[in-house]
Amino acid sequence: MNELIGLAVVLLKAVLVLGAVLNLALFVIWVERKGSALIQNRIGANRAAIFGFDFAGLLNTLVADPVKALTKEDFVPPGSSRFLHALAPFLAVFPVIIAFAVVPFGPPLRVAGQEIRLQLADLNAGILFMFAFLSLAVYGTVLAGWVSQNKFSLLGGLRASAQMISYEITMGISIAGVLAAYQSLDLHHIVELQSGTVAGVLPRWGIFYTPFNWLAFILFFVAVMAETKRAPFDLPEAESEIVAGYFTEYSGIKFLLFWLGEFAEIVVASAMVTVLFFGGWQVPYVEVASSALGPLIGALVFGLKVAFFCVLQVVVRWSLPRFRYDQLLGLSWKLMLPLALLNLLATSAYIVWS
Amino acid sequence: MNYGELNQWFLREQQWALLLILAAPLAGALFSYCTISLGPRRQMLAGWIAVCAAFVSFAVSVCFWLFLDWSAEGGAANSGVFLFPWIAAGGLHLDAALKLDSLSLTMILTVTGVGTLIHLYAIGYMAHDHSKPRFFSYFNLFLFFMLLLVLADNLGLMFVGWEGVGLCSYLLIGFWHQQMPNARAGQKAFVVNRIGDAGFLLGMFLLAAEVGSLDFDAVQDQIAYLNPWAIEAACMLLLLGAVGKSAQIPLFVWLPDAMAGPTPVSALIHAATMVTAGVYMIVRLSPLYNAAPAVQFIILALGSLTALLAASIALVQYDIKKVLAYSTVSQLGYMFMALGAGAYSYAMFHLVTHAFFKGLLFMAAGAVITGCRHEQDMRRFGGLWSPMWGTFIAYLAGTYAIAGLPLGSGAYSKEAILWAVYTAPDTAAGLTLFNLVSWGGLFWGIGLAVAFLTACYMTRSLVLTFFGSYRGEGEASESSATMLVAMAVLIPPAMFFGHSRGIPLLESLRPWARQDLLLSQSELMRDDLYRALEHIALFAAGAGVVLMLLAYSIGRGFMMRLGNCIPERINPLCCKWWVDELYEYLIVRPLAFTARVLFFAVDRKLIDRSIDLSAEIAGASGQMLGLLHTGRIGHYLLIMLAGLFFGAAFWLVF
């Protein structure tokens, strides 16, 4: 009997999480459209309106774009296999969404004596799980680049694979120090550790956990942005150079899937940052877990933090120019990797001596 | 220093004296060779050094003969000297020791006596030769080895002398080695001698194995305990050595060819001394031979056959030295007959007389050859009795002696041998196979025929050379003084030594004589059988001489017809009974053939080929293995997989 209940609970959580992620992704799309307009001092998307109300462009991005994408002709370039052409966007989206399964978005809910973790899958090696699936995301772009049979997309794919591999390493090593500090890979446990305060004043968030975590945060944040192939690092789809890079040949729903994948990745990135460095659902100076409304407040706080970082990423995207390819790789291999190693060294030294 | 003191002094120093006999010729050889550094004019000094050395050893031998009592009653006096322990291998102990007894005394007296005279003769003969030092040093070296052979106390040392003598004969025969025939003659002599020596060696080894020591006395004592067959075998092998050295039936081919050497060499080595070494060896081992009746019979048969053969060939020879060479072979046959009959002392007696008259004959022949400017063919001689009257007298004396005419020394020794052969006891004469006639009688008949033939060919050569008209070119001139003196000195012993039977020679050789042997003049005269045989022999010799004189004076036509009835080519006598051709086809040709076959077939084809083959195999397999490396990774992986598969299968099965 309770297995069924367990199953039901998991299904409920799964639906909940999926809905949250997709909505959040669409919300970010809207934020980007409006945000970029705001930054560039223009009005942004407001054509789609029902009886004159455009709900500040929301209608445009949430209803008009999806409908447009759905109704467009799904064009497959001649000579490439249909199946692979369809597989690429799926591979781009699927891993990112699954990566979200490990994110704890609230303190455990005590219902009828059962303790339910507001976390879809409580894995021992949680963070690695996310990394693993993020690294799978690369195949989407690479496959797309190769299948669309043209030089530009091929170049896009190549650039994507090189970029992803280099920044994945930096990402891994930068958080190694932090995880060493937390002494655990289980995200839920990490967030619990971030309650309370450091030296009375600062909340015991990841960023203040060890003297060097701020460096780890900066490296990690930059690496994650590179992973999402946006903003300064959007070489694989650089419009000016290689005509929208790997999804040149895509249109309609496949193009939308690529977009969705990208923005989902932004959300996952922000989620990782908040969980690791900004205390996930922890509220400074307030014991969220113990209070009755804990789960609700935790989830709300977590959502706010993620939203804040999404907006941050959008702002960064529309303000920094694009890297050149060798600068991109140079940055990763020559600057960020050594820094990450230094950080790891310093953090482990700190852990040993403290 | 009267005679008595001299006698005492000599008795004390006799060991050194014995050594001196040997040392003198050796020193002579070394010094005469040293004169090679002097100018050509002064090289004759080598000759005189050689003569002096020979004379010294002759003088010492004479002293021994005088000062020691050799008569049999006083116990055979002998003296010996021990030089140094030569071989000590396992059970065999050979030491270099010299021994002198009546037998070796007779030998060294003849050897040194005739040797000195021939050295003197050689000075005259070799006057115009360019390498005199080399010649005289070889001559003296020969004398040294001959004396070593005679004085040796055991077979080992005797063998050293035996080989040395063989070496010197080779060197001297091939003295004028610039001409190929002389060199080849030298080689032939040496090879044939070596075959004989091989027999001698084997005999020596057998004796050493059986007796354990090679000393003559030790052998003599052990004879009773030896296995009879071993004795027969040892005697047979030693006989082979003697036959090789003394040029008997199977191995006599080298002696006629040895005439290629200078005449003094022929005179000394191939008439007087070396060829008699075989006889001396058998006499020295007479107790051994007495115990081997079968071998004695073989010796008797061998000797008579050789004598007959050689005498027949000598009849038709035109080269004067060849005639004398074949006569030597037949006279040696005579000596072997005496040995076969057990009359060792008669053999020694004939040996001594033969040394004298044959030496004389050879020196005379040499004088004639130098006189006629080195012409050797008797058909170019003739009427030389007037220009070379000295040589004529010498040759006449020699012929008189060798023919066995009455009162000649040859007669006495030949008749004694004939008598010994006739009365040879059947046991001593060995097997009476067919009991028809006792073997002794048969061999006596052969001996008589040989005596007749000897007389014939000697008078023929005398007549052809000295009577009739001179058929050669140019003027024949008498030879130099030294040669004449040497010949003159040798004439009396050659002619009259026979009478001296009374001299203790036969007496002293008693230990080596058969019991029933008549050893003194008086005994011989009293025996009527001996007197009968003596008359028959003298009649045969006389008939031979008279017949030849008539043939060449009156019956010349008859002689011509007789000669032409059998063409030269197939006349057995002229072709020397085809013995040389026999050896050529029986031995030399097959040997050469097998050598060639072995070389081409076995060595070239089999051995070299197999080595090259292994090299080729290695190369080929390397090549094949090379193919395995195709450069394709697929193949390599395949091979790895195959290995894995077989490994697993192997592991699985076991």
Add this chain to the structure above:
Amino acid sequence: MEAAIVILGVLITVCACGVVFSRQSLHSALWLVAVLFLAGAYFAVLDAGFLAVVQVLIYAGAIVILMVFVIMLLGADAGAVKSVFRLPAYLGGALGGMLAGVLIVFALSGAKVELAPVKGSGLGGGTAEELGRELFGRYLFAFETIGVLLFAALLGAVILAAEQKRPLTPGRGLRAVQEVRKAEIKENVD
């Protein structure tokens, strides 16, 4: 025998056949990713959680991407099957089959070998801590050598693949480099 294991086993086999028999190299690369992903899942089932994630992260995430990168770089399919000579193929196939036969018999006979009784999954799910303790405990030396090996491989790959502007001749000291630079400048000037 859980259903998952059987399904995973079958899926892995199918994907493996995909890798081996697909004509295009990229197809086989993708099949390989599938195999690795499923293997990761299989590890997870076999109480090796950390290993599963690491497998997916490193294998699928890095190594195969490298291969895909090379495939795309070389346009590998340009040189598709050219030479006709197929003997090694058939031979390989046959031998492979035989080997398979032997090994399967080998495994079956092995299966009879009494495996140690499953001591309960005293494994603790193969979490990172235990593995870490093992790795830095008993196998520290091996871990260090693996580090050295990886460094060597890194160097090797870089040197091998680097575009050879100047041949790796001995004596590429400072002076040699300057000379070459001078030659290049001269070239440009002409």
Add this chain to the structure above:
Amino acid sequence: MTVTAFSLAVGLVLFLLGALGVLVRRNVLIVLMCLELMLNGANLSFVALAQAFGDLAGQVFVFFILAIAAAEAAVGLAIVLCVFRNYRTVDVNEAASLHG
């Protein structure tokens, strides 16, 4: 048919398919992939036996195999690049100049 036996069988099949691929295929890249396949076969067996014997050594070993596979793939691809630069093809049989 216990879990371990089944896992061993699957590992074996993976290994065999990998070996077959390595032998049969001509494209060197696919050969490399099949090699990875073989290694995975081995990994699978290791983990299965690790679970069977309850000893972590198996997993540690898989960890090392992983590292080695990475190194091998890196160097292998570098070599493939060199070969491609010289022979203009990746066909294994073309690059066969090193022969006896």
